[in-house]
Amino acid sequence: MRCPNCGAQNTDGAYCSNCGAALLTGELPEAEQQLVRRNVSYYARRFAPMRSGKVLSWNWAAFFLGPLWLSYRKMTIPTLVSVFLLEGTFWFDKLWSAPLLMLLIGALGNWVYYRYVRFWSVVCATRPAEQLEQAFARRGGTSILGATATAALIIALALWWMRFFSHAAVLFSIRG
Numbered sequence: 001m002r003c004p005n006c007g008a009q010n011t012d013g014a015y016c017s018n019c020g021a022a023l024l025t026g027e028l029p030e031a032e033q034q035l036v037r038r039n040v041s042y043y044a045r046r047f048a049p050m051r052s053g054k055v056l057s058w059n060w061a062a063f064f065l066g067p068l069w070l071s072y073r074k075m076t077i078p079t080l081v082s083v084f085l086l087e088g089t090f091w092f093d094k095l096w097s098a099p100l101l102m103l104l105i106g107a108l109g110n111w112v113y114y115r116y117v118r119f120w121s122v123v124c125a126t127r128p129a130e131q132l133e134q135a136f137a138r139r140g141g142t143s144i145l146g147a148t149a150t151a152a153l154i155i156a157l158a159l160w161w162m163r164f165f166s167h168a169a170v171l172f173s174i175r176g
Helices: 030-036 040-050 060-065 067-072 076-091 097-125 129-139 144-171
Strands: none
Touching (some): 030 129, 040 097, 060 097, 067 076, 067 097, 076 097, 076 144, 097 129
């Protein structure tokens, strides 16, 4: 079993032979632990009810950070959808919908992540053993770079939209 704290491989015992952290025993399958990598015990607790069909599970990081949390967890498609929904609230002057989007991501974020981890654990299981670690590293864990790129995308889209509307006002103004 892999240690959720330091990543060292352990053969048996309740504690990591490398760092001494408590090991999870049977809460998440090995493939899912490899994909989650950080905060494994948190997600093990959140994923357990989802295995029996529960969908809602609150996540404060997902609520406050939304698209940044999604991209930090390497969920590209949900990230892009949430970025465009968030930007759309400002583009179409529907600011009241931004808090609803935050609530939606906060309430469904763990479920979306659970589905993502389950999907990639099945896909990675079909890979040859020598490619397995690389597949887990590519699809699992976290990405500060992804969250930073998402923040840059949100800022760039907001600036572009502000510039578009500043010129649109001149184009559509009535001259008399």
